Amino acid sequence: MATSSHPDREHLDVDLLFSEAERLRRALLRLGGRVGERGGVERLLKSLDLLERGLDSYIRELSTLRSALKLAASTRLTEKQRLLLRWIAEKGCGEVYTVLIDRASRELGIPKSTVRWNMRRLRESGLIEAGDKANKGIPVRVTEEGWILLGLLRP
Secondary structure, three states: OOOOOOOOOOOHHHHHHHHHHHHHHHHHHHHHOOOOOHHHHHHHHHHHHHHHHHHHHHHHHHHHHHHHHHHHHHOOOOHHHHHHHHHHHHHOOOOEHHHHHHHHHHHHOOOHHHHHHHHHHHHHOOOEEOOOOOOOOOEOEEOHHHHHHHHHHOO
């Protein structure tokens, strides 16, 4: 596996890990033709592949966390938006947008128009995903950024 280039690879430690993995890969490939037990080199190369995939996954998680923190810093959620986001995370799984608006209004005692306005704000902020006029029937779900923000909002 070749070393991938990712915009969030700005930390020296991660770059150092990737360059060391690549250096080890080249050294193992050079040794591969001279070492009697080819299987040992192949196992080490597979381990390096796993290491690089793990590092890529780690970088993606850091990127998601970074975007969630930027979102949290730039988005000032109202108390109703925080309430709705928590409610959707706990009870709103599997329902489409319009059904969820009715249910949230009923269960939380908030007017439908207020729920609709606040849910639209949550969707525009990237904290929830839902169907729209072009893609009807998609259930509402909290995005990865939404889950991270929920974790930050908990006392």
